[in-house]
Structures are given as structure tokens and as C-alpha cells.
Amino acid sequence: MAEPKTSELMEKIVSLCKRRGFIFQSSEIYGGLNGFWDYGPLGAELKRNIKECWWRSMTQLRDDVVGLDASIIMHPKIWEASGHTSTFSDLMVDCLLTKKRFRADQIEPQSGTAFFYTGASEANGGKESKDAFSVLIATGKHPEYARKVARQFYQERGVENPALLGERTEEVKDTTRYNPDNGGLLTEPRPFNLMLKTYVGPVESADNLSYLRPETAQAIFVQFKTTLEVSRQRVPFGICQIGKAFRNEINPRNFTFRSREFEQMELEFFIRPEEVVQKLAGSVASLSAPQPSTLNPQPNWGWELWHKYWVEERIKWYESIGLGRDTLVEYWQKKEELAHYAKATVDILFKFPFGTQELEGIAARGDFDLTQHQKFSGKSMEYFDEEAKAKYVPHVIEPSAGVDRLALALICNAYCEDQAPDEKGKMESRVVMKFHPRIAPIKVAIFPLLKNKPELVKKAKAVRDLLRPHMSVFYDEAGAIGRRYRRQDEAGTPFGVTIDFETLGEQGPELQDTVTLRDRDTMKQERVKISELVPMLLEKIR
């Protein structure tokens, strides 16, 4: 079957998300709210599975990372210390005609003929506007188009029947100064702080101004000392957190990819500064020198090796939940792209249908954050290293991922159209979500072959109750068995268990208490003893 085109594919994915209850527009009955999304029954399970897998791999399967669950609203000084109050902004431009707002870096360069006007006056000598305006149209397009847009601009300024003044034209190349939708001039780019504001307490005054956190990371830095004291960890060690973050994005787009409310999964991994590594190990391993392995931490590792280690760990994790290496790109940011605090950043990108885009950033942040909080709070962030007999502010490697972006990547990755036989063996096209069993919203569907046979229903319900304590199970007795398979294929359920007459022992004692286990992707069915179902399925979904 031919690959659907990219935009067509994205449309199909968005429609499936709504139809099957993965993702809904927030506040839909009121027309929605741009940049906000709700997760339906399948989406909520998918997100929970992503977070549980991440948490398990970070905390339960390691000795050197502990968790934190901090508040969303924190002391506003935190955002001064982190630099968010002064620098967490995007450049924005507004259309002078429609007021539509764009991120300056998202305007595609355009070329054509620019029509400039010095103002406009009322044709019958009334009101006048001296505001300059210009319109860009494609070279060769009728000038009347530019004039029409310009007249609208002056009408907005109260000149009801405008005669345009001082028209002149100029050929321009690769400009980003015009609205791509209507050719109207944009405002000069100006910074727009992305933090969402609120007030804490009954008075809406500057003193009570607070922010919904734009990242979860800062809480980890602020609680570094307290967490260290209670967890009895030693550097190198990490603190991780999953939680909501908010950004007043100028232009939310690509479905949930850029939202205004989203969840992050962040790890701040604290390491020794290089001078301490040098003192203890006698040298600092260099990334350019051959290493026995970048997967087994060594005492002579400085930030470069730890950074590489976390890039590899994170890619391995993505692979473990079904994102193949060929769907991911490891992008090392160029020097000029790095944030002011970063020594190096690797973005893990995913090949979305709308382009290859960031899933996670892994930054080597030096001691920037802890030093800033030490300065702004007046509280020491120093750590006494028993082994090195040295006091220092630890350095940090930060793998920072987005739950919602990952959910979207997994949905895009899982979407598949193929051919499957219906009840009569005739091939029909099916939509199947090929989620890895670890993150699939429902792990197994239970089907009695016929719903009007009480013995089959009773047995199927017993199997459901057997599996339920161990995994998410869906019981379905409605409709032909082929239809029921198709419904579960669309939900991405990796396994289907059918209870038939053999299960009841009607075809002989050897098949009694066995069921058919159907694999979603291969559609192969095997006969399995009910008593073996739990261990067999647990092995596949863990």
C-alpha cells in the first residue's frame, strides 16, 4: 500500500486520536482553547505508561537517581535566578492589519514587489492618516491587490474611504517583514516573555506576582541540598521529576507538539567539577580519546563523558519503548545555538510526519543553576566530597524530555495501514496502532467467541478477572469477532485472547482450558493454556 502523504497522514492521525479517544481539543464545547489538549481514555493510559516506564528506568532500576514531586508555583525569585524573567522570551511580530501574532523565526523568507504608502486621506477631504504602511505581493501580481490591502489598513484607522498617498514600489528578496497570509507589513520584532503569570493571595499586586513554572528543572536545583541530605546520595547522583510545565507559546502548532500546557520528565544529574576529577583520578578522560565504553561510568569521567553517557542511555530508552534508531536523530547543537548556560547540548529528534523535530534536549549545564541559586538565595549550594576532601558546587547534566511530545511521537510511529482478512477471509484494509507492548494503553483484549452462550461469557469473564490485577484488560463481547479485532487493532492492543468451544472442552479434553492468543502485528494465533497466560503476557509487556 502506498505511503500516505505527510499532511494527509497527520490528518488521519489527528482524526484517529479524536475518534478513538487518545487526544481531544481542550474545552471543545466552547470552541477549544489554542495550545491546550485533553487526553481521552486511551491517551491517558498511554501517558501513564510513558511516565511509569521513564520513572522506573530512572529511579527503580538505578541506585544513583532519586525522585522529587515539587509544586508548580514557586517563589518568583527562582525565575530571576534562573534567568527566565529576563531572558525566557521569543521574538514576536504582529500583523499591522489583522493583529495576528507570529514567532519572528517562523516567518518564511518571501520575495516580490513591496508597495509603500506614506498615509491615506478621505477621498472627500475628511479624516487623514499619516501612518506609513506597505504590502508585499508576488512580482507580476496586479497592483490593485496591494492597494486593496492598504485601503483596509487605513479604514481600520478610521479613514472610511481612503485615497492612498505616496505610493512607491521596490523589488525585495527574502524578507521576513510581511504577513505570509495577506502580504501586510508586520511590526518590528520584540521580545515576548513566555512565562504565564498569576497572583498568589487575594491582592493582584506586583508583590504577589508569581509564575506557572516553565520547566520542572528549577525545583530540583532549589531542593538540591534538602534532597541530598535525606537521600544519603553522593555525587555523582541525580534527582528526577515528572510534572506539568506552562509556556505562553506565541504560536502553538503541529497538534500537541508545541502546547501551552505540557508535561516534562527531567533529570538533573550532579557530577564532580573537572578539577576534582583530576585530583581524585589523576586525569580527566577525554571524549576524543578512545574509551573502553561510554556506558560504564568511570571515576575519571568529566562532564564530556557523562554527557555522552546520558545521550546513549536516553536513546537506548527510546528504543526500549519502540522508537527505532532509524526514527531518531542525534543532533549536536552548534556553538552559536547553545543556551547561555550550556557547554554542550544534544537534541534527540524524532522524524514526525511534519518534520524532524526535538523530542528531548540533553544539556551540560555546568554549575550555572546551583551557583545562581546560591547567589540569589544567599544559601550555600556547596557539597562536601568526603572522598576528594573538597567542597564544591556540583556540575550538571540534564536530560529533559516532554511527555506529550513523546506521546505524539509514539502515536505517529505506531500508526500503520495494512491488509487483514475479514470473517470470510476476504482482505480488507485495517488501521493498526503498532505500539510497543510496554506502552500500549490496553495490553490484552478478552473476547468470548459468542455473546449468547453463557458458558463462553462466564469463562471469558473469569479469564478477564485472572489477568486484571496484572495489566490493563479490555473485555469485548459485542459484534463479530473480526470487528472486535479491528477495534483493538486501532486502539493498539498488542494481544487478543479468544475463549471458544475448545476452551470449554467441547472438542476434547486436551484443549480444555486453553485459549487462542492473537498477536496484533502478525495476526498469528496460538493455543495457550489459561494457567500460562499471566507469566507469558507479563514477560511481553514488562
Ligand code: GAP
Ligand atoms: N529544563 C530544560 C528545558 O526545559 P526545553 O528544551 O525548553 O528544555 C525540554 O524543554 C523538553 O520539553 C523539550 O524537548 C520538549 O520535549 C518539551 N517541551 C518544551 N516546550 C514544549 C511545548 N511548548 N510543548 C510541548 N512540549 C514542550
